Amino acid sequence: MNIDWLRAPPGGRAAPQEILLPVKTRYIALTLVSALVLDLFALPGVLQQIRPDFIALTLIYWVVYHPRRVGFLPAWTLGLIMDVADGSLFGQHALAYTVLMYLAILLHRRIVMFGMRHQIMHVLAILIASQLIMLGVRLMAGADFPGALYFVPSLLGAGMWPLLFNVIRVPLRPRSDPDAV
């Protein structure tokens, strides 16, 4: 019987099934606030416009790996905070993050089955979808298309997915080696 397809999933090896420490709600809140600070951090010139949306990435991580821990309400509230901080239309980020949460919850069982490369593709699709929502809202409100640079944050954000994955997991890995006698 050929069971190769089980052993080697497409997109490289599947994410290792690590045994992690239980996640405290405090830690989730801390990661989200850190993501908010990273999003608010002022950058010069064009860097400001191509910075990935760390809140979106962190939300996707928690929804995919701990779907019961982060609900719509925190995501929506963070969206409102981003709207105020960005000076964009009120509810624009909130709507985008709602869509992002929906897609991430819908896909979470699927995403964890893939390797890193294919996870990046999924994350990219979710990020682009949430940006398209914002673009649609602003175009309807009378703005112009801001140029192709608009989608760079999604590309960079998806590219940073493996980094974020490992950084978030650092405090969750057990300190002592479980195999040691």
Next chain:
Amino acid sequence: MEYSPPPFFKRGPSLITRFTLFSLASLALLVADARFNYLTLLRQGIAAVVYPLQRLSAVPGGLIVRVGDFFVSQSQLQRDNEQLRRQELLHTGALQLGKSLESENQHLRQLLGLRERLPREFVAAEILYSHRDPFTRRVVVDKGFQHGVKAGQAVIDESGVVGQVTRVFAWVSEVTLVTDKEQAVPIQSVRSGLRGVVFGIGYDGTLELRFMPVNADIQNGDLLVTSGIDGTYPPGLPVAVVSNIERNAAYAFARITCTPSAGVTSFSQVLIVSTAEQLPPNPLNDEEPGAKGRKAKK
């Protein structure tokens, strides 16, 4: 991939219900903000909560800049110092002349029975950062209504008009630059005295002087200053220099592009000008009751 929990665990409303609920809430907020401009209070409340975080996030960048400033070479400091001293001398001369002109102007205005120009008040502010929102041209400055800033005030730097205060929070306020797509400044050409309105087009470094007839007396290099007839911008501040004119008889209006005078992207210190001048009431507003009466008769 259906997200359907086993029915024997209670897990709250279904995914689609929650999604619909939060989407509708966001849409309601969007409409309330975009159409009716409500929610200013809510925005200010959230801004007050976010402000400490924003200051916190600005700390590392500020430290880097400060360390960089510390290692400025002495020759550069000397050069700057000398240049500033020379500039100050020039400015002092101009200021003395300006003072005598001002008193003369006041005297003449009194003689002619014209309204006196009220002195303007300035609030110096520093630009904290430019907005992440890629759809607009806005910056955030470090003075808010605690410092007496009001929405609608003009913002200038040493070389001209930068923009206008559009949103005021407790300690910061938001300035829409003249290059923003929805920003318009009433101007007057210094050379010909022609009045018009300059519009931003959403790109850095370019403004457009619209609705000027093809034969309008505008030339390349004309300096455009605020006309002051809007009651928002004080008169006489440089706005832009005409850089390109396309006169095509096929169109009703000439296509005039200008370069903003102020360094709209490169400044860091700005002045917020309070508009103390009281304009007489707009006669168009007074006519409205009459117009309504006529409509009612119909």
